[in-house]
Amino acid sequence: MKPLTFIAAAALTVVAATGAHARSLQAIQKDGTIRLATEGYYTPFAYFEGKNLTGFEVDLAQLIAQKLGLKFEWKTISFDALLTGLKQDRWDLVISSHAITPEREKAVSFTQPHYCSGAQVIALTNAIQGAKDLEGKTVAAQTGTTYLDYVQKNVHGVKRLVNFPTNEAALNALMTKRVDAWVTERFLAKEMLRKNPKIRFHQGDMLYVERIAAAVTKDNQPLADAWNKALQELLRDGSYAKLSQKWFQEDIRCPD
Structure with a gap:
């Protein structure tokens, strides 16, 4: 792909x-x-x-x-x-x-x-929806983001959390199945799915909401x-x- x-x-x-x-x-x-x-x-x-x-x-x-x-x-x-x-x-x-x-x-x-937004779980399967589904999984997030920090501090049982310098790198890791899930901003995920309808990504739960400034x-x-x-x-x-x-x-x- x-x-x-x-x-x-x-x-x-x-x-x-x-x-x-x-x-x-x-x-x-x-x-x-x-x-x-x-x-x-x-x-x-x-x-x-x-x-x-x-x-x-x-x-x-x-x-x-x-x-x-x-x-x-x-x-x-x-x-x-x-x-x-x-x-x-x-x-x-x-x-x-x-x-x-x-x-x-x-x-x-x-x-x-x-604007207001928040972190969302993105995966290749609808079996991974929310924080509890990340247990035992390899998860990607961008370096320096609140999404990475949230997973580190609040999501328990993650097998491995991999930080990437860009969202593109994190996305590619998911596409090539080097990670099981990607935690990112919901509008970025929405745009990704809109532009690539043939890619079978699944948007899971919102983990939290945040104010952006x-x-x-x-x-x-x-x-x-x-x-x-x-x-x-x-x-x-x-x-x-x-x-x-x-x-x-x-x-x-x-x-x-």
Whole structure:
């Protein structure tokens, strides 16, 4: 079976550390361009079509930047390096489907959530549906994700938990039967099944629900506040709903 390809590795831009200090909202406005960072592997949120970065979070971030009167510059790097790079002031804001967790909140400041989702069990058989069915199984998850952390801490009896640097690698491991199940984000799984209806994957239970937000450095709350204000405007004027329907055919905002 031909493996799915979400992005060519050559399309990634790995940004070297610059040693610059975090830019204030005022400095960003003076420059006129906000530096945004994402993974770029995460269909349908942020991925490459040829050389063009696209996806729900890409579209949303660009609309927010426009609301703020700013141009935007994208950087793409591996998921587990995004928040580290943010703390090193290599970009102004990260938007890459990060769930808000107490541990992450110690390191960065989150904006208001721009969607809600959660972890889902994906397998080649409907005999594997939920956490209890992972007992004695080999399970895949992406490095640095809350999904990996959840399985480590809350799912008991797993034979082996294998972490992969990308979701593509985890998916390929499932397709080639090197693992029995894959724990990942539900909208990513939905998109995977939509694009590949001939592949006999089974979507199992949701393990938990989480709120997803963009992140800025701890001392950059004015930037987060401006981002939140622009996001609320998009929610009110219907722009968010249009994007959500375009990418998911449903409204994925968090309930009030």
